[in-house]
Amino acid sequence: xxxxxxxxxxxxxxxxxxxxxxxxxxxxxxxxxxxxxxxxxxxxxxxxxxxxxxxxxxxxxxxxxxxxxxxxxxxxxxxxxxxxxxxxxxxxxxxxxxxxxxxxxxxxxxxxxxxxxxxxxxxx
Amino acid sequence: xxxxxxxxxxxxxxxxxxxxxxxxxxxxxxxxxxxxxxxxxxxxxxxxxxxxxxxxxxxxxxxxxxxxxxxxxxxxxxxxxxxxxxxxxxxxxxxxxxxxxxxxxxxxxxxxxxxxxxxxxxxxxxxxxxxxxxxxxxxxxxxxxxxxxxxxxxxxxxxxxx
Amino acid sequence: xxxxxxxxxxxxxxxxxxxxxxxxxxxxxxxxxxxxxxxxxxxxxxxxxxxxxxxxxxxxxxxxxxxxxxxxxxxxxxxxxxxxxxxxxx
Numbered sequence: 001x002x003x004x005x006x007x008x009x010x011x012x013x014x015x016x017x018x019x020x021x022x023x024x025x026x027x028x029x030x031x032x033x034x035x036x037x038x039x040x041x042x043x044x045x046x047x048x049x050x051x052x053x054x055x056x057x058x059x060x061x062x063x064x065x066x067x068x069x070x071x072x073x074x075x076x077x078x079x080x081x082x083x084x085x086x087x088x089x090x091x092x093x094x095x096x097x098x099x100x101x102x103x104x105x106x107x108x109x110x111x112x113x114x115x116x117x118x119x120x121x122x123x124x
Numbered sequence: 125x126x127x128x129x130x131x132x133x134x135x136x137x138x139x140x141x142x143x144x145x146x147x148x149x150x151x152x153x154x155x156x157x158x159x160x161x162x163x164x165x166x167x168x169x170x171x172x173x174x175x176x177x178x179x180x181x182x183x184x185x186x187x188x189x190x191x192x193x194x195x196x197x198x199x200x201x202x203x204x205x206x207x208x209x210x211x212x213x214x215x216x217x218x219x220x221x222x223x224x225x226x227x228x229x230x231x232x233x234x235x236x237x238x239x240x241x242x243x244x245x246x247x248x249x250x251x252x253x254x255x256x257x258x259x260x261x262x263x264x265x266x267x268x269x270x271x272x273x274x275x276x277x278x279x280x281x282x283x284x285x286x
Numbered sequence: 287x288x289x290x291x292x293x294x295x296x297x298x299x300x301x302x303x304x305x306x307x308x309x310x311x312x313x314x315x316x317x318x319x320x321x322x323x324x325x326x327x328x329x330x331x332x333x334x335x336x337x338x339x340x341x342x343x344x345x346x347x348x349x350x351x352x353x354x355x356x357x358x359x360x361x362x363x364x365x366x367x368x369x370x371x372x373x374x375x376x
Contacts, residue, residue, distance in 0.1 A: 026202075
């Protein structure tokens with residue numbers, strides 16, 4: 001690799017890492033700062049995922065720069081993107097069932113209650 | 125063929141996932157991947173009897189790129205709200221999103237997209253499966269958020285899963 | 287050249303995040319908040335492992351990260367399912 005390209009890659013990777021670190025910090029800070037339980041669900045699902053995503057991207061490009069190709073980063077990224085909504089949904093359902101969610105939930109508009117609060121619940 | 129491979133897409137996905145997991149291209153990994161890709165769909169097929177009907181696979185790829193971009197934008201918005209907005213000015217809202225999608229796969233994809241994108245989070249579904257309960261972190265105008273979800277994501281998914 | 291410094295910053299940011307999470311875990315008002323915090327801690331731990339892997343210059347740590355991603359998710363769902371249904375495996 002030419003020295004110029006090397007420096008450009010170095011700067012690029014450093015920028016991604018610093019951005020990712022800030023986002024991870026924002027996610028954990030949001031958990032402390034946001035006042036309501038439902039609001040607190042937003043910060044970790046989004047900000048932390050970007051923090052890990054940045055680390056994974058840098059790891060993949062860094063190994064690529066050394067001539068190794070690693071596909072596991074892609075696997076972890078895919079896995080986190082697929083599981084974050086599922087765990088957020090489960091946490092939201094737990095909050096709703098335990099009555100800790102924000103008040104003022106609207107009607108579903110279909111004549112049926114929300115699934116978590118229905119009498120005969122299907123498997124969650 | 126149909127009985128041996130009840131879910132061809134799932135089989136393909138499992139083979140690719142196995143290769144990503146072992147991180148090397150060897151003939152032994154291929155054998156293991158094919159074994160897993162055949163056995164897992166067979167064992168679990170009782171839990172998903174229907175196949176998803178995907179009409180436009182390429183539109184699905186374009187959708188994935190759109191969502192990935194939105195995830196990054198979403199993070200900047202959420203970070204700004206978390207860091208700089210005074211606590212009592214954050215206007216959270218519940219939003220009901222009536223669904224036109226009927227396939228379970230399409231609905232779960234929409235629910236996941238809503239959670240990953242700007243300031244919204246899928247919290248629940250109505251017992252009949254025709255409406256989603258969405259929580260927005262900061263939405264002064266909840267109706268606009270609902271229309272945005274329907275126009276930006278649901279309309280695209282409707283074209284993909286016809 | 288400056289990548290090691292950026293890496294140090296990233297590791298420090300994750301460490302501070304984990305300390306904030308621990309503080310939250312101790313002072314959380316509800317049980318569900320503790321589960322949210324544990325989920326966040328799992329994701330932060332994955333970031334820590336991956337960043338350490340970059341620092342060590344090998345891809346070996348990624349396998350640890352894969353396992354962490356798997357067990358962290360299953361753990362969160364198991365806690366929630368227990369609170370929702372009263373049992374984990376029905």
